[in-house]
Structures are given as structure tokens and as C-alpha cells.
Amino acid sequence: VYYHYYEYPAEHMVMRHYGIVSKDYKLIHFYYDEDYWELYDRKKDPQEMKSVYSDPAYSKVVKEYKIKLAELRVKYKDSEELDQKFIDQYKK
Structure with a gap:
């Protein structure tokens, strides 16, 4: 599953990220x-507490997974340009 979290800063204060x-x-x-990057082994660390x-x-x-992630960003038409668009909107 691909996801992208744009809403920072906001109520949850979760930094912008995709994964x-x-x-x-x-x-x-x-x-x-x-x-920066994080990787979690969900079988050994289901609470995702320690990045490996x-x-x-x-x-x-x-x-x-970086290859898969890049492929999914293309598939869903997500990009660094779109990242920047949302950052620019926030800064206004």
C-alpha cells in the first residue's frame, strides 16, 4: 500500500512523508x-519502534522497497513537484 501524508504542520504534528x-x-x-528514511520489520517489530x-x-x-516506492509514485502521479506544490501552499 502506498500513502502520502501532506498535512504538516497540523493537529497531529506528523512530519510530511510518504511510504x-x-x-x-x-x-x-x-x-x-x-x-531521512525509516524501515520497519513489521513481523519482528509490529509496534514499529525501531527503524532498521x-x-x-x-x-x-x-x-x-525504494524501487517499489518509486514505481508507485509514478503510478499514482505523485512527485517531488507535487510535494513542493503543497509546501508552497502551506507557506502562503
Whole structure:
């Protein structure tokens, strides 16, 4: 499942991000105030408390999910330009 969270800052104060979620993993890209990635092993860590993005044991998963994420952004016509559009609207 692909998702994109644009509503920052807002009531929930969740930073802008987009990601892909499966039953096994969740890959998230945070952008705007900060630019970083998180990966969660949803079977070993169902509460998503510890990112394994930097763990070398997950490097193949990171690579695979980044490819899937890029493909889904194209499929759903999401892009960095659209990200910027929403940021510009917020700044007005």
C-alpha cells in the first residue's frame, strides 16, 4: 500500500512523508524540515519502534522497497513537484 501524508504542520504534528507498507515491512521517506528514511520489520517489530533502515542486514529490502516506492509514485502521479506544490501552499 502506498500513502502520502501532506498535512504538516497540523493537529497531529506528523512530519510530511510518504511510504509503502506491506505485511512484512514499512519504508518511509520523511522530507521538508528534515530528509531521512525509516524501515520497519513489521513481523519482528509490529509496534514499529525501531527503524532498521541503517542495518546492513536489511540493505536488500531497502533497495527493493525504494524501487517499489518509486514505481508507485509514478503510478499514482505523485512527485517531488507535487510535494513542493503543497509546501508552497502551506507557506502562503
